[in-house]
Amino acid sequence: MAETDPSTERATTDRGSRDGATTGSTGSSEGRDVTFTLAGVREGFVTGFPVAIGVAGYGIVFGVLAGRAGLSVAEAGLMSATVLAGAAQLIAVELWADSVPAVTVIATVGIVNLRYLLLGAALRPWFRHLSPRAAYGSVFFTADENWALTIARLREGSRRGAFLLGSGLVLWLLWIAATVLGVTAGDLVGDPAQYGLDFVVIALFLTLAAGLWEGRESVQPWLAAAGVALAANAVLPGEWYVIVGAFAGAGVRMVTHDG
Amino acid sequence: MGSALALDPAVLTLIAGMAVVTYATKAGGLWLVGRVDLSERAEAGLDVLPGAVVVAFVAPALANGGVPEWVAAAATVAVARKTGNLLLSLAVGVGTVLAVRQVV
Numbered sequence: 540m541a542e543t544d545p546s547t548e549r550a551t552t553d554r555g556s557r558d559g560a561t562t563g564s565t566g567s568s569e570g571r572d573v574t575f576t577l578a579g580v581r582e583g584f585v586t587g588f589p590v591a592i593g594v595a596g597y598g599i600v601f602g603v604l605a606g607r608a609g610l611s612v613a614e615a616g617l618m619s620a621t622v623l624a625g626a627a628q629l630i631a632v633e634l635w636a637d638s639v640p641a642v643t644v645i646a647t648v649g650i651v652n653l654r655y656l657l658l659g660a661a662l663r664p665w666f667r668h669l670s671p672r673a674a675y676g677s678v679f680f681t682a683d684e685n686w687a688l689t690i691a692r693l694r695e696g697s698r699r700g701a702f703l704l705g706s707g708l709v710l711w712l713l714w715i716a717a718t719v720l721g722v723t724a725g726d727l728v729g730d731p732a733q734y735g736l737d738f739v740v741i742a743l744f745l746t747l748a749a750g751l752w753e754g755r756e757s758v759q760p761w762l763a764a765a766g767v768a769l770a771a772n773a774v775l776p777g778e779w780y781v782i783v784g785a786f787a788g789a790g791v792r793m794v795t796h797d798g
Numbered sequence: 799m800g801s802a803l804a805l806d807p808a809v810l811t812l813i814a815g816m817a818v819v820t821y822a823t824k825a826g827g828l829w830l831v832g833r834v835d836l837s838e839r840a841e842a843g844l845d846v847l848p849g850a851v852v853v854a855f856v857a858p859a860l861a862n863g864g865v866p867e868w869v870a871a872a873a874t875v876a877v878a879r880k881t882g883n884l885l886l887s888l889a890v891g892v893g894t895v896l897a898v899r900q901v902v
Contacts, residue, residue, distance in 0.1 A: 589885050593892075612802040614809045621817040631816060641808065645815035652823040654851070659827025661847045666828055678824045683855065688884075690848045723802075735892040735899075738867065742874045742891030744856045749878035749887075751849040760846045761853045768854035769861055784854025789843035792850075796842040 573668040573700045583689070583705025590684045591710040593739025594625065595717035596731035601629055602721015608636035612722045619718040623682060623711055626778060627651040647777075654781045658686045662703070665693050669700045680707020684740060687747045694751065759795060764788030865902050870895035 598619065605615035610632065622628055627648040634644045659678055666674040677700075685706035692702050731737055751757070768784025775783065836844065860871055874891035881887070 586884070589888055593888070610809060611804040611806075613805055614813070617805075617810075618813045618816065621813060622820050624816075624820045627816070627820060631812070635809075635812065641812045641815060644812060645819055648816045649819040649823065652820050655820070655823040656827035656830070657847060657851055659824055659829075660831045660844065661827075661851070663828055663831040663844070667832060674828060675825050678828055679821055681824045687848075687852060694848070735896040738870060738892050738895040739888060741856060741859050741863075741867065741871065742888050743884075744852050744859075745871055745874045745891070746878040746884055746887040748849065748852050748856065749875050750882065751852060753849075757846070757849060760850055764850040764853040765857035768857045772858035772861075780858055781851065781854050784857065785847060785851040788850025788853065789847045792846040793839050793843035796839045 573665050573698050575669050575673040575701045576699070577701070579699030579701030580705035580708070582699060583685070583702035583707070584709045585705075586692070586702075587685050587688060587706030587709045590688060590706070590739070590743055591713040593736055593743070594682070594684055594710055595713040596734065596736030596739070597625055597629075598714045598717025599721040599724075600731060601625065601632070602718040602723070603725060604629060604636075604721075605632045605718065606722040606725055608632040610635075610722070612719055615722045616715055616719050619715045620711070622648075623680065623707075623714060624648070624652055624655075625682065625714075630777070651778055654683075654778060654785070655681060657782065657785055658683070661690060662686070665698075665700055673700065673704075677701070677704040677707070680704055680711055682707065682710055684743055685710050687744060691747050691750045760788040760792045763791040866895050866898035869898050 601619070602615055605618070605628075606612075610618070615632075618628060618631075630651055631644050631648050634647060635641075658681055662678070666677070669677075680703060685703060688706050689703040692699070764784045764787055766784075767787035768780045771780035771783040831844070860867060863871075870891050873894045874887050877883070877890045878887040
């Protein structure tokens with residue numbers, strides 16, 4: 540794992556403490572030097588910006604759909620600010636527009652968001668060195684896109700635990716702004732696909748895959764994840780394919796692990 | 799549709815429920831893994847999880863796409879591997895998908 544790799548020991552702590560901006564816990568008694576600093580927030584914010592622009596394209600779509608479902612600007616904006624889950628919000632307003640009961644909508648949101656359990660679990664090797672307040676405060680800002688950026692950064696050896704918060708904040712701000720714009724401007728904006736914005740998230744995940752690739756070690760789990768995800772996508776509703784495919788990949792690795 | 803600032807109690811209840819359920823899933827994975835002592839085997843599985851999530855996410859999206867998406871995907875991966883620059887690979891990916899969509 541990245542944790543046992545001595546090359547991951549990089550000088551992020553000195554920079555963090557020099558600007559005197561330590562806002563939370565810095566590591567644990569085990570001596571790991573995962574930081575939670577303003578410098579980390581700033582780096583996440585700047586790195587996350589182009590990705591947040593792509594996400595904002597979908598925020599506008601969400602706003603348009605929320606408006607059509609009868610939500611006011613305040614209601615849609617409040618939903619984006621407190622929920623922050625793109626796919627789940629889109630599905631929720633579609634169901635709400637069809638007069639589906641709130642309990643059913645909320646249950647559906649939970650199912651669509653089940654994949655966040657896996658994203659949170661994957662953050663554990665680093666986040667367990669943060670204070671509970673820093674860790675559990677940061678995870679509110681988890682979205683697929685900034686989670687992936689954060690994991691890639693941490694695996695490269697960064698110790699900046701505040702990167703998730705920073706990249707999440709910029710995404711959150713643009714998500715709310717785009718929602719408000721979408722409800723207000725209605726149908727004027729059109730389809731984000733015409734600007735290629737629909738491809739941003741795919742390009743992002745492909746870039747991250749290129750970074751996460753570990754050579755021959757990755758072949759089996761990745762083939763399993765891709766194959767099972769494709770099969771699951773054909774037979775299961777919603778976003779179950781992400782969960783099922785990811786478990787298949789991890790499962791293959793667990794089975795082939797010797798020792 | 800009411801005024802821009804209207805807040806319907808039924809919608810507020812819906813939003814509150816969605817917010818609670820969503821946060822529970824975001825925090826739940828982190829919390830659960832912290833409660834149990836993981837075997838080395840489970841750690842190995844957890845280690846490949848980020849890559850597996852990414853691949854599981856992208857595979858159906860690409861399979862559902864067409865020639866523009868596939869060409870752009872290849873260009874994105876090539877630039878990502880060559881430069882490791884996120885902004886550049888995103889720009890190349892989006893630019894390629896737009897360009898090829900004009901042609902195909």
